[in-house]
Amino acid sequence: MLINPYLYFKGNTEEAFNFYSSVFGTEIVMIMRFKDTPEAGNVSAADQDKIMHIALPIGKNNVLMGNDMVGADADKLTIGTNFHISFSAESKEQADNIFAWLSSGGTITVPLETSFWGAYFGMCTDKYNIQWMVSYDERYQ
Template structure:
């Protein structure tokens, strides 16, 4: 068994996953639009090109996601953060800064009592991230 976070978007899933693949160094394994499936008949015409399912694989794990048409409920992501545990401080800071560009920094990326560096940010797509560089044991 494994857990794979599944993210909801307001129509920007393709853009978000392309961005995440670039920033996290991953590859998109699947990107299927509503219109490419029988489910396309269930969404409004403006949502045919929006994503029904996306799957990103990185060295550290996987993310999945989709666009949530308004008629199916809110795409707002609440109460969950994706936590990245990373040893390479320079790479961690680059990831944090990429997510902060156009996003909202909740906690600056800085030294804490438990980590060489830690920061919290919500990216421009509404995904909340926690970037942690643990102190050496």
């Protein structure tokens, strides 16, 4: 099992991750832009080149991840609470259980289901107002 931070930015994700890359001496291993997703048609032309997902390994098993908030979501972003804790499960069953426990008494923001990138993925806010991402990806087991 892994737990990693997932950070949100108001349009400067790539700049921030280039900075973190230089600080930690590691290379960004993934960048996906909004224009490269099935949701590209729902994103304004001004936001097409913004970051939908980025990943930077730090240390042996840690990955710092993030994205740019776009549209109305960007207006709701509050610096200081602009993160999720990302939990990577070891099985689909474990993902289901953890997600059910975390979302109990909280709010499901993205139901746990197979995503367009292939991972079993969901998002929720627990009863303590902590934001979580839960995923299982058999490709990485």
